[in-house]
Amino acid sequence: MYFSRLKAAAILGVCLLGLLVSLPNLFPAPASWMPWRTVHLGLDLKGGSYLLMEVDMKAVIKERLDSLVDAARQALRPGAIFYQILEAQLDQNRIVLRLRDPAKTDAAMTALAPLVQREGPNNAPDLDIVSSPDGTITMTLSPVALHARASAAVQQSIEIVRRRIDETGVVDPQITQQGDSRIVVQLPGIEDPNRIKQLLGKTAHMTFRLVDETANANAGTPPPPGVEFLPMQEGGAKIAVRKRVDVDGADLTDARAGTNGQTGEWVVNFKFNSNGGRRFADITRANVNHRFAIVLDDNVISAPSIREPITGGSGQISGGFTANSANDLAVLLRAGALPAPLTVVEERTIGPELGADSIRAGAISLLAGFLFVIAFMAFFYGLFGWFANLCLIVNLILMLAMMSLLEATLTLPGMAGILLTLGMAVDANILINERIREEQRRGRPPLAALEHGFQRAYATIFDSNAATFLSHVMLFVFGSGPVKGFAVTITIGIATSMFTAWMLTRLLVSQWYVSVRPKLLPV
Amino acid sequence: MFIRPRMRLAPDNTNFKFMNGRIAGLVVSAILSTASVILFFTPGLNLGIDFSGGIVMEVRTEGPADFQKIRGALVDGHIPDQGVQRFGDESTVLIRLPTQPTEAGTQVAVSKVRAALEGSIQGAKIVRVDAVGASVSSELFRNGLLALGISLLMILAYIWFRFEWQFAVGAVVTLILDVTKTIGFLALTRIEFDLVMVAAILTILGYSTNDKVVVYDRVRENLRKYKVMPLRDLIDLSINETLNRTLGTSMTVFLASLPLAIFGGASISGFAWVMLFGIVVGTSSSIFIAAPILLFLGEKRLRRDTVAVEAPEPGAARQP
Numbered sequence: 117m118y119f120s121r122l123k124a125a126a127i128l129g130v131c132l133l134g135l136l137v138s139l140p141n142l143f144p145a146p147a148s149w150m151p152w153r154t155v156h157l158g159l160d161l162k163g164g165s166y167l168l169m170e171v172d173m174k175a176v177i178k179e180r181l182d183s184l185v186d187a188a189r190q191a192l193r194p195g196a197i198f199y200q201i202l203e204a205q206l207d208q209n210r211i212v213l214r215l216r217d218p219a220k221t222d223a224a225m226t227a228l229a230p231l232v233q234r235e236g237p238n239n240a241p242d243l244d245i246v247s248s249p250d251g252t253i254t255m256t257l258s259p260v261a262l263h264a265r266a267s268a269a270v271q272q273s274i275e276i277v278r279r280r281i282d283e284t285g286v287v288d289p290q291i292t293q294q295g296d297s298r299i300v301v302q303l304p305g306i307e308d309p310n311r312i313k314q315l316l317g318k319t320a321h322m323t324f325r326l327v328d329e330t331a332n333a334n335a336g337t338p339p340p341p342g343v344e345f346l347p348m349q350e351g352g353a354k355i356a357v358r359k360r361v362d363v364d365g366a367d368l369t370d371a372r373a374g375t376n377g378q379t380g381e382w383v384v385n386f387k388f389n390s391n392g393g394r395r396f397a398d399i400t401r402a403n404v405n406h407r408f409a410i411v412l413d414d415n416v417i418s419a420p421s422i423r424e425p426i427t428g429g430s431g432q433i434s435g436g437f438t439a440n441s442a443n444d445l446a447v448l449l450r451a452g453a454l455p456a457p458l459t460v461v462e463e464r465t466i467g468p469e470l471g472a473d474s475i476r477a478g479a480i481s482l483l484a485g486f487l488f489v490i491a492f493m494a495f496f497y498g499l500f501g502w503f504a505n506l507c508l509i510v511n512l513i514l515m516l517a518m519m520s521l522l523e524a525t526l527t528l529p530g531m532a533g534i535l536l537t538l539g540m541a542v543d544a545n546i547l548i549n550e551r552i553r554e555e556q557r558r559g560r561p562p563l564a565a566l567e568h569g570f571q572r573a574y575a576t577i578f579d580s581n582a583a584t585f586l587s588h589v590m591l592f593v594f595g596s597g598p599v600k601g602f603a604v605t606i607t608i609g610i611a612t613s614m615f616t617a618w619m620l621t622r623l624l625v626s627q628w629y630v631s632v633r634p635k636l637l638p639v
Numbered sequence: 640m641f642i643r644p645r646m647r648l649a650p651d652n653t654n655f656k657f658m659n660g661r662i663a664g665l666v667v668s669a670i671l672s673t674a675s676v677i678l679f680f681t682p683g684l685n686l687g688i689d690f691s692g693g694i695v696m697e698v699r700t701e702g703p704a705d706f707q708k709i710r711g712a713l714v715d716g717h718i719p720d721q722g723v724q725r726f727g728d729e730s731t732v733l734i735r736l737p738t739q740p741t742e743a744g745t746q747v748a749v750s751k752v753r754a755a756l757e758g759s760i761q762g763a764k765i766v767r768v769d770a771v772g773a774s775v776s777s778e779l780f781r782n783g784l785l786a787l788g789i790s791l792l793m794i795l796a797y798i799w800f801r802f803e804w805q806f807a808v809g810a811v812v813t814l815i816l817d818v819t820k821t822i823g824f825l826a827l828t829r830i831e832f833d834l835v836m837v838a839a840i841l842t843i844l845g846y847s848t849n850d851k852v853v854v855y856d857r858v859r860e861n862l863r864k865y866k867v868m869p870l871r872d873l874i875d876l877s878i879n880e881t882l883n884r885t886l887g888t889s890m891t892v893f894l895a896s897l898p899l900a901i902f903g904g905a906s907i908s909g910f911a912w913v914m915l916f917g918i919v920v921g922t923s924s925s926i927f928i929a930a931p932i933l934l935f936l937g938e939k940r941l942r943r944d945t946v947a948v949e950a951p952e953p954g955a956a957r958q959p
Contacts, residue, residue, distance in 0.1 A: 462770065481898040495646060
């Protein structure tokens with residue numbers, strides 16, 4: 117039961133440090149340079165919106181296969197290698213090519229070889245090209261390449277999502293990846309996430325292409341090669357647009373909503389970077405009096421006629437906008453296009469008043485539970501119960517400190533976790549007290565009873581807590597959202613209660629023993 | 640109150656013959672668990688949105704909610720299959736919609752309800768929206784089961800490693816019986832089974848394990864101390880010796896959870912009631928299930944094994 121001064125000081129030091137670290141939770145930061153770590157309130161307590169979004173990986177793969185088909189077509193043209201079939205097979209992640217003349221297989225293989233790119237840390241080829249004697253060539257995307265592409269798509273989506281959300285002025289949004297293809301978006305204080313869902317629901321891939329004025333889009337005939345029929349955003353009438361992209365939205369540097377000085381109509385003004393500006397100038401110069409289409413996600417926003425070459429690198433889109441829709445389009449264009457569509461697969465939105473109610477209910481329960489436990493311990497264990505109660509308070513402070521250091525999130529289930537920890541934490545003290553009592557009743561003198569009591573109880577405390585600890589680590593790994601918060605508080609609570617029971621209680625009891633030297637322990 | 644304990648939960652030196660009731664304990668437990676399994680199939684669990692998928696919206700109205708009007712507004716908004724029920728106080732209403740065919744359909748349905756309510760009912764406020772798509776709900780369910788299964792395996796492995804296999808098997812069989820009873824309780828009370836309930840069950844697992852380990856720990860200690868005492872008497876002795884602790888800890892955890900059940904609000908009180916049930920089940924199963932199983936499994940083997948391997952501690956040798 118002897119504690120060296122150093123050890124006693126260390127134990128008290130930990131408690132004081134815990135108090136210090138948990139203090140920032142009570143006050144706002146006095147200065148921005150001070151480290152001010154606090155426990156965060158979960159969305160279920162402060163109100164806000166949680167969106168789980170899935171990146172459409174099929175679309176990512178489809179785009180890659182489509183561009184491969186294009187590249188293959190281009191690669192085969194110079195050698196005059198003709199084919200019967202050239203198609204993408206999406207479910208197999210490959211494209212299939214059948215040559216008209218099987219004798220040209222080798223030539224085709226040589227022509228296609230440059231399509232293979234090397235990716236990843238091992239420089240693994242991203243394509244597996246196999247030929248068979250009948251002139252069939254398959255090009256399969258390797259799993260490594262698929263994985264690399266998928267994670268790149270998610271990373272890029274996160275970036276774009278962040279930019280779009282930042283434009284809306286949401287304070288403190290959190291955007292993180294979950295699993296291979298999902299993105300978690302947490303929006304504190306947002307009661308109605310509709311606008312944000314709309315902003316995130318568009319890929320917003322904008323292209324500038326020429327209109328094919330010879331084809332009739334509404335005659336019911338299939339489009340000629342290299343042309344597609346796209347609906348107008350207004351009215352939905354189809355218009356024939358060339359597939360070839362002349363200028364891509366990625367070349368935009370800025371887009372702002374504004375009104376047209378003459379008509380007073382809402383428009384979006386945009387600026388190209390130098391590359392885009394040059395290409396736009398070339399296209400408009402070569403096609404004066406023809407129409408070009410501004411296409412956003414397979415919808416034609418507008419298809420104006422080119423009256424004169426546009427060389428200034430900037431332009432204006434008009435298409436029956438309202439103030440809101442012009443502004444939204446400007447936001448989307450500024451933030452850039454998503455690599456693939458996003459769908460919301462889970463939404464949880466909680467209003468601030470419900471959150472406040474939960475905080476109140478949690479606080480009342482915590483206080484009541486705390487008082488119950490304290491009264492119980494005092495009643496059934498007397499002085500040693502008060503030692504336990506003091507440890508319980510320190511335990512709460514240490515838990516708060518740990519959670520602040522980790523900047524953990526406190527959720528409603530997390531508050532339930534704290535309550536349960538309160539109940540479980542005194543278990544260690546109950547074990548110790550019962551054991552000391554038992555040892556004393558077997559005739560051991562006080563000091564020996566204390567010594568043995570702590571020693572024996574410790575093995576039990578360790579074994580019984582280790583099992584609980586393990587099962588909550590599992591909950592943390594497999595749980596999600598608020599449940600994770602529950603697992604975090606309980607695991608932290610177990611760790612801190614082991615410290616207070618084993619170190620602090622023993623220190624308190626030993627100090628008391630030294631100063632009182634009782635003949636009989638009041639257990 | 641401040642120095643001496645006022646009271647003991649159980650007197651010292653109790654000498655209950657718990658193992659006399661071992662058959663009765665196991666039979667009662669078997670009946671309850673069988674009934675729970677039946678309840679699990681009919682009527683089954685009241686699956687919450689986390690696992691069933693779909694949409695739940697909590698709406699607050701000014702003054703008592705007018706259900707007729709809310710249903711009318713939803714019907715006018717062309718929202719089929721909706722369920723409207725009271726939730727907590729009388730001005731709070733829960734609207735449920737089943738899983739929509741597509742993820743996009745779910746989002747559309749949420750906006751439709753929002754528009755229908757906020758347009759036609761004065762002062763109605765949507766304070767909570769939970770929309771879970773079909774793919775996510777099945778994943779959450781799988782992860783929940785996985786967490787449960789892996790937890791059980793880890794507890795099995797840990798107790799095996801620290802004790803003997805008879806202890807580990809006894810504990811895990813008891814835990815499985817505890818879990819089935821909790822599920823029966825959920826099916827009977829129609830408390831919604833969601834992710835938070837998985838957390839509750841895992842907490843009960845943790846608490847129950849904790850309780851069993853304490854009794855087992857004493858059995859292990861007494862096995863070293865009393866070399867000729869029959870296992871049956873030894874287990875009885877161990878339970879009696881730890882009785883005050885068992886009751887004390889279950890009381891504190893019970894007392895800590897009780898306010899949550901009463902004041903915790905509609906969304907968390909279900910969790911607390913399940914916890915309270917689990918504490919009672921977990922505590923009694925340590926005595927009436929885990930210990931008898933240990934007795935059956937260990938009657939012949941445990942004595943010889945342990946004594947031969949481990950030398951008695953010097954402290955224990957001096958005991959009467």
